[in-house]
Structures are given as C-alpha cells and as structure tokens.
Amino acid sequence: xxxxxxxxxxxxxxxxxxxxxxxxxxxxxxxxxxxxxxxxxxxxxxxxxxxxxxxxxxxxxxxxxxxxxxxxxxxxxxxxxxxxxxxxxxxxxxxxxxxxxxxxxxxxxxxxxxxxxxxxxxxxxxxxxxxxxxxxxxxxxxxxxxxxxxxxxxxxxxxxxxxxxxxxxxxxxxxxxxxxxxxxxxxxxxxxxxxxxxxxxxxxxxxxxxxxxxxxxxxxxxxxxxxxxxxxxxxxxxxxxxxxxxxxxxxxxxxxxxxxxxxxxxxxxxxxxxxxxxxxxxxxxxxxxxxxxxxxxxxxxxxxxxxxxxxxxxxxxxxxxxxxxxxxxxxxxxxxxxxxxxxxxxxxxxxxxxxxx
Amino acid sequence: xxxxxxxxxxxxxxxxxxxxxxxxxxxxxxxxxxxxxxxxxxxxxxxxxxxxxxxxxxxxxxxxxxxxxxxxxxxxxxxxxxxxxxxxxxxxxxxxxxxxxxxxxxxxxxxxxxxxxxxxxxxxxxxxxxxxxxxxxxxxxxxxxxxxxxxxxxxxxxxxxxxxxxxxxxxxxxxxxxxxxxxxxxxxxxxxxxxxxxxxxxxxxxxxxxxxxxxxxxxxxxxxxxxxxxxxxxxxxxxxxxxxxxxxxxxxxxxxxxxxxxxxxxxxxxxxxxxxxxxxxxxxxxxxxxxxxxxxxxxxxxxxxxxxxxxxxxxxxxxxxxxxxxxxxxxxxxxxxxxxxxxxxxxxxxxxxxxxx
Numbered sequence: 001x002x003x004x005x006x007x008x009x010x011x012x013x014x015x016x017x018x019x020x021x022x023x024x025x026x027x028x029x030x031x032x033x034x035x036x037x038x039x040x041x042x043x044x045x046x047x048x049x050x051x052x053x054x055x056x057x058x059x060x061x062x063x064x065x066x067x068x069x070x071x072x073x074x075x076x077x078x079x080x081x082x083x084x085x086x087x088x089x090x091x092x093x094x095x096x097x098x099x100x101x102x103x104x105x106x107x108x109x110x111x112x113x114x115x116x117x118x119x120x121x122x123x124x125x126x127x128x129x130x131x132x133x134x135x136x137x138x139x140x141x142x143x144x145x146x147x148x149x150x151x152x153x154x155x156x157x158x159x160x161x162x163x164x165x166x167x168x169x170x171x172x173x174x175x176x177x178x179x180x181x182x183x184x185x186x187x188x189x190x191x192x193x194x195x196x197x198x199x200x201x202x203x204x205x206x207x208x209x210x211x212x213x214x215x216x217x218x219x220x221x222x223x224x225x226x227x228x229x230x231x232x233x234x235x236x237x238x239x240x241x242x243x244x245x246x247x248x249x250x251x252x253x254x255x256x257x258x259x260x261x262x263x264x265x266x267x268x269x270x271x272x273x274x275x276x277x278x279x280x281x282x283x284x285x286x287x288x289x290x291x292x293x294x295x296x297x298x299x300x301x302x303x304x305x306x307x308x309x310x311x312x313x314x315x316x317x318x319x320x321x322x323x324x325x326x327x328x329x330x331x332x333x334x335x336x337x338x339x340x341x342x343x344x345x346x347x348x349x350x351x352x353x354x355x356x357x
Numbered sequence: 358x359x360x361x362x363x364x365x366x367x368x369x370x371x372x373x374x375x376x377x378x379x380x381x382x383x384x385x386x387x388x389x390x391x392x393x394x395x396x397x398x399x400x401x402x403x404x405x406x407x408x409x410x411x412x413x414x415x416x417x418x419x420x421x422x423x424x425x426x427x428x429x430x431x432x433x434x435x436x437x438x439x440x441x442x443x444x445x446x447x448x449x450x451x452x453x454x455x456x457x458x459x460x461x462x463x464x465x466x467x468x469x470x471x472x473x474x475x476x477x478x479x480x481x482x483x484x485x486x487x488x489x490x491x492x493x494x495x496x497x498x499x500x501x502x503x504x505x506x507x508x509x510x511x512x513x514x515x516x517x518x519x520x521x522x523x524x525x526x527x528x529x530x531x532x533x534x535x536x537x538x539x540x541x542x543x544x545x546x547x548x549x550x551x552x553x554x555x556x557x558x559x560x561x562x563x564x565x566x567x568x569x570x571x572x573x574x575x576x577x578x579x580x581x582x583x584x585x586x587x588x589x590x591x592x593x594x595x596x597x598x599x600x601x602x603x604x605x606x607x608x609x610x611x612x613x614x615x616x617x618x619x620x621x622x623x624x625x626x627x628x629x630x631x632x633x634x635x636x637x638x639x640x641x642x643x644x645x646x647x648x649x650x651x652x653x654x655x656x657x658x659x660x661x662x663x664x665x666x667x668x669x670x671x672x673x674x675x676x677x678x679x680x681x682x683x684x685x686x687x688x689x690x691x692x693x694x695x696x697x698x699x700x701x702x703x704x705x706x707x708x709x710x711x712x713x714x
Binding site: 109130134166261314315 | 362364365398420421440441444466468469487491492496523612613615618622625626627631655657660671672673684688690710711712713714
C-alpha cells in the first residue's frame with residue numbers, strides 16, 4: 001500500500017530515518033562503553049524493542065508493570081521498570097513477569113522496596129536519586145542509608161543508582177551551572193557510597209537532550225533514552241537532533257478551508273495537547289507548507305493559519321505534521337505505519353498503548 | 358470489588374452523580390422541546406450511549422466514522438457524524454454504517470458533500486455554519502448557496518443547520534456581545550433561508566457552557582452536549598456545573614514523597630496535558646486534600662505541591678483527582694469503572710478509544 005492510501009489521521013514512521021536514529025545511539029553507546037537500556041515508552045511496540053536489543057541494547061526500560069507485560073514479547077533478557085511498583089495487583093503482576101525474565105525496579109523509598117522483598121522472587125533494584133529535577137528520587141544525602149537498608153533485604157539485588165536529569169536541556173547558559181552541580185553531586189555521592197563499600201555496578205543516567213554528552217558525566221555507565229528512535233519537535237528544539245532526524249509524522253487531511261485558515265482532521269486526541277518543552281507556540285510543524293502555523297487544537301480539529309502560506313492545500317488534500325512530543329502522540333494511536341520509499345512496509349499495533357497500571 | 362481494590366491509575370465514575378447529570382439534561386431538553394443528540398466523544402462507551410437514548414435522546418453524535426462503528430452497538434436509530442467525511446476508506450465505512458442505521462453528516466463544503474452523494478446511499482446532511490468560533494463551518498453568507506447545491510444532489514436529505522458556539526463561555530461580560538451577535542446572525546440566516554424556501558427542519562446548536570441557555574437561542578431546536586454526562590473542572594470553571602456535579606475522577610497512588618512535594622502515578626498519559634479552558638493553572642483538583650496543588654506533569658508522573666496541605670497522604674496511599682478535561686482523559690483509559698456506595702458495580706471498556714479515522 002502506498003502512503004497516500006492510508007486513512008487519516010495516521011502516524012507514519014520514515015524507516016530510513018528511524019534506522020539511522022537507532023544506529024547512531026547504538027554506536028554512540030558502544031563507542032563510549034555505555035550500557036544501553038532504551039526506554040520503550042516512546043514506541044510501546046515489542047517489535048521495535050526487539051530491534052533495539054538486536055542492535056546491542058542490554059535490556060529494555062518500561063514505566064509500568066502492564067507495559068512490562070507487553071514488552072515481554074520483545075524477549076528482553078533484562079527489563080527495567082523505572083518506576084516504584086506499589087499495590088497488590090501490580091506486585092502480583094510483577095511476580096509473574098519476573099518468572100519470565102530478569103527484572104529490575106527503580107525506586108526511592110523503603111516503602112517501595114519492602115513489598116518487593118516480601119514477594120520472595122529475585123529482583124534487581126536501582127535506587128533513584130534526585131540530582132536536581134525534583135520529581136522522584138531520594139535526596140543524595142538520603143541515598144546511602146536507603147541503599148544499606150535495601151542491601152539488607154532478602155531477594156533484592158542492589159544494582160546501583162538511577163537518575164534522570166530532566167531539568168537540564170543542554171550544556172550552555174544556565175544549564176551549564178546545573179550540569180556542573182549534577183556532576184559534583186554525583187561525584188560526591190559515589191565517593192560516599194564507595195567509602196561505605198557500597199559500590200554501584202550500574203549508574204544509569206541520561207536524557208534525550210543530554211544523550212550524546214552522557215559519556216562526559218563521570219561515573220555514568222548506562223543510558224535509558226527513549227525519544228531518540230523517532231525524535232520530535234521537542235528534541236529538535238532542544239538541539240539534540242535536526243529536523244531531518246525526525247522519523248515520525250502525523251498524516252492528516254484538510255477537512256475545511258476558508259480565507260487564511262484551514263482545519264485538519266487531527267487535534268488533541270491525535271497529537272496530544274503537549275506544548276513545546278522549550279516554550280515555543282504551536283502544536284506541530286508542516287514542513288511541506290512553509291508559513292502554515294498550527295496554532296490551536298480542539299479534540300478532533302487542528303487549526304492551521306495559512307495567511308502566510310503560498311501553497312496551502314485544498315479540502316481533501318493531505319499534510320504531514322511533525323508533532324511536538326512523539327511519546328504522548330504514539331500513545332493515542334492504535335497503529336503505527338512504517339514507510340520506505342513511499343510504501344507502507346510495516347504496520348505495528350501500539351501494544352503498550354494505554355497500559356497505565 | 359471495593360474501589361480501594363482497583364489498580365491505579367484508574368478512571369472512576371460516581372454513578373449517582375452521572376445519573377443525576379443525565380437526568381438533568383434529558384429533563385431540560387424535554388421541558389424546552391429540544392431534540393437531544395448527545396455527543397458520545399466524551400465517554401466512547403456504547404452502554405452509556407444506550408442509556409442516553411433510553412432517557413429520551415433522539416440519536417447519538419460522534420466525531421469520526423470509526424467512532425460511529427463502535428456506537429452502532431448502542432443501537433441508535435439515528436447517528437450524527439458531526440464531521441466532514443473525506444477519503445475513500447471512510448466513505449466505504451460510512452456506506453456500511455448507513456446500511457445499519459440512519460446517518461447524518463455535518464459538513465461545510467461541496468467538496469465534502471459530493472462524494473457522499475456519489476456513494477448512492479441515503480444520508481442526512483446538516484450544513485455547518487460558523488457563527489463566530491472560526492473552526493469548521495461555512496460563513497453565514499455562503500450557507501444559502503451551499504444548501505441549494507446540496508438540495509440538488511441525489512441521495513442527500515438536507516436536514517438543516519449545525520453550529521458550535523465554542524467561542525462563548527457564558528452570557529456575561531464580553532460573551533454577552535458575542536452571543537448577541539450569534540443570535541442576530543442566526544436570525545438573519547434563518548430569514549434568508551426561509552425567503553429562499555429552504556426551511557431547515559433541524560437547527561442543531563449548543564455547547565457545554567451554554568447548555569442550559571440553549572432554549573433562549575431562537576431557532577435552535579436541537580442540542581448535542583457531550584461533557585454533561587461526567588462534567589469536569591473545565592465545566593465547573595465555566596460555571597456550567599458545580600464541583601458536586603463532577604462524576605469522573607482519576608484514582609492515583611502516591612509513589613514518592615519528600616518535604617512539600619509528592620508524586621502520583623499519573624501524568625500526561627493518564628490525565629492529558631489539557632490546561633484549564635478558562636486559563637487557570639494546574640492539571641487537576643484533589644478535593645480531599647485542601648492545599649495540594651497539582652502543578653506539573655510528565656508522562657507518568659504527577660507533581661503535587663503539598664507545602665500548604667495539612668493532611669497529605671503517604672507513599673502507597675491514594676488520592677482522587679478531578680481532571681481538567683474528561684473527554685481527552687477517557688480517551689487515554691482502556692477501562693472506566695462505575696462506582697456506587699464505594700463498590701465497583703460497572704466496568705466499561707472504552708470501545709471508541711483511539712478511533713481517529
């Protein structure tokens with residue numbers, strides 16, 4: 001089937017770009033001797049997780065236990081659930097998953113660690129440390145005692161540390177001071193742990209904007225990038241890729257048009273309402289239509305200002321839109337289509353879509 | 358099962374409130390002799406569409422043809438697709454749907470009408486007119502000629518007009534002038550059409566904030582509200598309901614907590630990134646925890662500031678959160694749970710979730 005025969009809205013992946021993105025990060029990790037545990041929350045598709053493993057990833061990362069169940073189909077030898085697992089139903093699910101593959105949980109409290117130990121199955125644990133983001137993660141000063149308590153718990157194998165530097169968007173300007181502080185705090189924490197003979201085997205860090213700087217953070221030996229497989233406007237806006245590296249676009253049809261204004265058949269239920277992380281306006285870019293501004297959305301309507309667009313399409317014609325944030329967009333689609341040379345050569349079901357528990 | 362046994366995050370519906378919401382609008386429509394064609398995009402659940410029909414709705418509204426397929430399970434005698442249907446695959450789907458029930462399409466161009474006529478099946482058509490929102494809808498001055506052209510097309514039954522006054526959030530302040538203009542424009546358009554002997558049988562209007570004022574818009578004889586079944590913070594913020602009328606909440610677990618700050622296990626993939634339509638900050642309200650401020654989200658993390666909260670929950674404890682915009686939140690969940698007296702008495706699959714085509 002040719003891409004022009006796809007019903008809209010449809011999420012399409014340029015496979016040549018995706019392959020290049022996958023190879024670039026696999027090579028980077030290999031070159032710098034970094035373990036690569038890609039976060040599969042971006043694609044939620046086991047076949048793509050498998051491809052990441054085949055390219056050298058040591059394991060896969062997921063956010064939730066239901067996502068972990070789905071990603072078992074990629075047959076990972078190692079699965080990191082980068083989220084505290086709390087509640088009886090989730091723990092039971094975790095027990096079943098851990099029978100099928102090695103599972104590691106990232107957590108930041110003894111409240112989250114104890115029930116894991118009580119499960120009676122062998123699990124890896126990464127202690128999450130907050131190095132400035134202010135999300136999850138224990139304060140660095142609380143980490144040594146938490147590690148000591150976890151090491152003492154049966155059935156838990158303390159692997160090391162995890163952190164997510166989501167508060168740093170680059171290495172210049174005010175981000176320079178933030179990353180310098182992060183390097184110092186990590187260095188100090190590793191020293192403290194080493195003095196206590198608590199040497200982490202794994203220090204798992206990295207984020208999309210800092211991805212290719214990961215090797216400059218002393219101590220870090222693992223990265224868990226997600227977005228890099230597709231990239232999106234956010235990634236490009238933060239300078240971590242170019243627009244030519246964005247593999248995912250949403251194909252949409254013009255359903256209404258008036259002077260200076262057109263409506264496409266996708267809104268917040270197709271793109272998500274995510275704004276640009278860098279603060280810019282708009283909900284997507286139409287590369288083939290310079291001057292077109294995708295400025296507003298309702299649930300099923302995308303508002304595009306075409307006053308400054310010389311070649312605006314007519315009702316019934318199609319546009320391709322680069323989304324702001326691909327991870328939340330994928331989660332809205334039942335299928336994702338892989339395109340090569342204009343032909344649809346892959347149709348993947350987003351098996352992990354809506355797996356929230 | 359008790360609500361406390363549900364895995365989180367989970368979208369739960371207080372059925373007593375939902376029943377009250379459904380009855381209120383059904384009674385309002387009956388009292389004012391308004392046809393009620395509820396928009397099912399809010400719940401996307403056939404069983405709830407059926408309930409709306411049983412309470413007197415004359416038909417159901419959907420946004421897309423795939424949603425229409427799903428909503429056939431509610432056995433509506435009349436289905437309005439309030440969106441232009443463009444493209445061969447959608448037209449074929451529409452043909453199949455129209456064999457099973459009467460279908461009406463809202464559209465605003467001849468480009469959208471001609472292929473419907475060419476399908477060779479009987480379809481109703483509402484001409485959408487833009488009365489100020491600036492989304493879809495023909496300009497009022499273009500409506501008479503469009504209606505004449507549609508009336509001349511075989512297999513199409515021109516039923517009347519549809520509009521959506523989404524630019525008006527109330528009847529006071531600057532909205533007063535907007536609604537006065539809408540009344541004038543509608544009045545003039547109806548006069549023009551009548552003079553041309555083009556008398557619409559249906560004038561379908563209404564929106565959630567103006568819902569209970571619909572009868573004051575002369576000429577309007579049908580409403581298509583959606584959100585009223587559950588309501589949400591947006592509806593309350595616009596004054597169209599009280600907080601006590603909000604039936605839907607998202608149950609979440611505290612997964613991490615530090616001084617002044619906690620993280621719940623739902624973010625933009627659970628709530629959506631929709632801001633408050635009235636411009637207020639925050640992504641949801643925690644009624645049981647006064648002072649808690651849900652101020653930020655990542656995909657799976659909700660950031661709640663608890664500096665001003667006296668009774669903040671511990672790690673592992675649960676919160677119920679009223680979402681900003683329920684229509685996009687439902688679309689993120691596989692199941693919705695109906696609660697009465699603390700017991701889960703209904704489990705509905707969101708069958709129309711992700712039906713974008």
